[in-house]
Amino acid sequence: xxxxxxxxxxxxxxxxxxxxxxxxxxxxxxxxxxxxxxxxxxxxxxxxxxxxxxxxxxxxxxxxxxxxxxxxxxxxxxxxxxxxxxxxxxxxxxxxxxxxxxxxxxxxxxxxxxxxxxxxxxxxxxxxxxxxxxxxxxxxxxxxxxxxxxxxxxxxxxxxxxxxxxxxxxxxxxxxxxxxxxxxxxxxxxxxxxxxxxxxxxxxxxxxxxxxxxxxxxxxxxxxxxxxxxxxxxxxxxxxxxxxxxxxxxxxxxxxxxxxxxxxxxxxxxxxxxxxxxxxxxxxxxxxxxxxxxxxxxxxxxxxxxxxxxxxxxxxxxxxxxxxxxxxxxxxxxxxxxxxxxxxxxxxxxxxxxxxxxxxxxxxxxxxxxxxxxxxxxxxxxxxxxxxxxxxxxxxxxxxxxxxxxxxxxxxxxxxxxxxxxxxxxxxxxxxxxxxxxxxxxxxxxxxxxxxxxxxxxxxxxxxxxxxxxxxxxxxxxxxxxxxxxxxxxxxxxxxx
Amino acid sequence: xxxxxxxxxxxxxxxxxxxxxxxxxxxxxxxxxxxxxxxxxxxxxxxxxxxxxxxxxxxxxxxxxxxxxxxxxxxxxxxxxxxxxxxxxxxxxxxxxxxxxxxxxxxxxxxxxxxxxxx
Numbered sequence: 339x340x341x342x343x344x345x346x347x348x349x350x351x352x353x354x355x356x357x358x359x360x361x362x363x364x365x366x367x368x369x370x371x372x373x374x375x376x377x378x379x380x381x382x383x384x385x386x387x388x389x390x391x392x393x394x395x396x397x398x399x400x401x402x403x404x405x406x407x408x409x410x411x412x413x414x415x416x417x418x419x420x421x422x423x424x425x426x427x428x429x430x431x432x433x434x435x436x437x438x439x440x441x442x443x444x445x446x447x448x449x450x451x452x453x454x455x456x457x458x459x460x461x462x463x464x465x466x467x468x469x470x471x472x473x474x475x476x477x478x479x480x481x482x483x484x485x486x487x488x489x490x491x492x493x494x495x496x497x498x499x500x501x502x503x504x505x506x507x508x509x510x511x512x513x514x515x516x517x518x519x520x521x522x523x524x525x526x527x528x529x530x531x532x533x534x535x536x537x538x539x540x541x542x543x544x545x546x547x548x549x550x551x552x553x554x555x556x557x558x559x560x561x562x563x564x565x566x567x568x569x570x571x572x573x574x575x576x577x578x579x580x581x582x583x584x585x586x587x588x589x590x591x592x593x594x595x596x597x598x599x600x601x602x603x604x605x606x607x608x609x610x611x612x613x614x615x616x617x618x619x620x621x622x623x624x625x626x627x628x629x630x631x632x633x634x635x636x637x638x639x640x641x642x643x644x645x646x647x648x649x650x651x652x653x654x655x656x657x658x659x660x661x662x663x664x665x666x667x668x669x670x671x672x673x674x675x676x677x678x679x680x681x682x683x684x685x686x687x688x689x690x691x692x693x694x695x696x697x698x699x700x701x702x703x704x705x706x707x708x709x710x711x712x713x714x715x716x717x718x719x720x721x722x723x724x725x726x727x728x729x730x731x732x733x734x735x736x737x738x739x740x741x742x743x744x745x746x747x748x749x750x751x752x753x754x755x756x757x758x759x760x761x762x763x764x765x766x767x768x769x770x771x772x773x774x775x776x777x778x779x780x781x782x783x784x785x786x787x788x789x790x791x792x793x794x795x796x797x798x799x800x801x802x803x804x805x806x807x808x809x810x811x812x813x814x815x816x817x818x819x820x821x822x823x824x825x826x827x828x829x830x831x832x833x834x835x
Numbered sequence: 836x837x838x839x840x841x842x843x844x845x846x847x848x849x850x851x852x853x854x855x856x857x858x859x860x861x862x863x864x865x866x867x868x869x870x871x872x873x874x875x876x877x878x879x880x881x882x883x884x885x886x887x888x889x890x891x892x893x894x895x896x897x898x899x900x901x902x903x904x905x906x907x908x909x910x911x912x913x914x915x916x917x918x919x920x921x922x923x924x925x926x927x928x929x930x931x932x933x934x935x936x937x938x939x940x941x942x943x944x945x946x947x948x949x950x951x952x953x954x
Contacts, residue, residue, distance in 0.1 A: 500951060507858060507871060510875070514875055
């Protein structure tokens, strides 16, 4: 075996092994540099894996040479590759753009520990994407969650502490529910490997433990993914976390839970439980719809830009859940595309917020009035990413909204009401974004000072590359499309039209 | 007899509900952490019970003993990992409670919420 065969394992090992080294550095700048290099290396590995998936495919990796289903296996398909790109990309964006902001938020003495926790969170999230069995997914999920709690609570805002406590309680309930579900499945099938589970479930089909397991797993993961109304931990956690941490977690942590949800509900249950698609659809679509509409409406009434974007995230999770709940090939494609495009848009938006807070010191609307005239470059990037969030043609958001609407129209009977809900919610998104844009360009700065004060050039370049990526993937969406297509095919195994 | 045979599963369900109830109803953050520990312990019990095989003993191969029935060791190993996760969660939760107490001077959820609203 050469090194290229070990890519799936390296994806987890590189950040996990760098974390203790970073802690040993004892210097804020060196620790940041080490974490950034490890994160870049992970991003490189994710790109190599993506190329391999789109080419000949990545063979199943047997950890330590123990063959599955007895050994631990790592699987990388189109969906995993998409998640890996998201997670490592968001981490790199957060670290590269967050240097100045984190230097202000984190004590220099504690900084090495903080970057260590960041890398452990990255390792956990990558681990979820590559793991081929249900229990490893649980362990990686808890590794990443515990590290994420530390990251959120690391800043100077004391409200982050009560927010993270709530997140810890709800996150642990979600993970424990998931574990109970896995236990029921293990009881009936004697296996934890996803592929093996899908085969063996056929023998115990429609028994009560399996249906209960499906319920526990779906609810547990919906808690982790912040599907409305299980989202109550999310807005405060995103708002009071250090800005760079928000860039990282808002772009990927809830999407990883959706990834596991897709893997379980479509990879494992769908082919086996007869009424699964009906049950799942009936459960998830009303929740997704209320999330899309209510969370967008709540976002309009926020006075803090981070909180507004956090509620917008809850609404966007609703779109992804709606697409996934359709239980069709087109729906799953749309769900994966929207995961990718929303992460791109939200990452850019939170990066712009980071720049605003860096120069003005606060994320409240009253403080940011007139910011568009003072920081024109950053504000322009914010507008581009905002257009992508709304779904304007020419941006990445349009591609996934288009796929979502096509998928919804394929539903006999309720296609039209669903499309109307999607369009209404997009209009609500225009309203809440316009509120900020208007304030930023036409509002009067609190101290009447309209002099230019841009962030340093490297950060501005990064913000603009992220904003341009939103346009690039809107005009040339081949990469996410190919990954979503390949991921959907593996998930369904040709079961759905 | 069937009821007694499922005794452990009843205890699992009852413990799980005690934990969940206390998580929702208690305002004291330390009590919430205790409830979380009960909630997780219930799941440990569930896995351990499921691994038991009638007449089975600890899965250790001994020289000269053949045809021995063993309990399934895998769930026990899984739970060993889950216990570690549970301890880490409890430790981190308590650390956050300590920080909360430093910042707010109280460990009651409603009082902290009231202070957050004022600021």
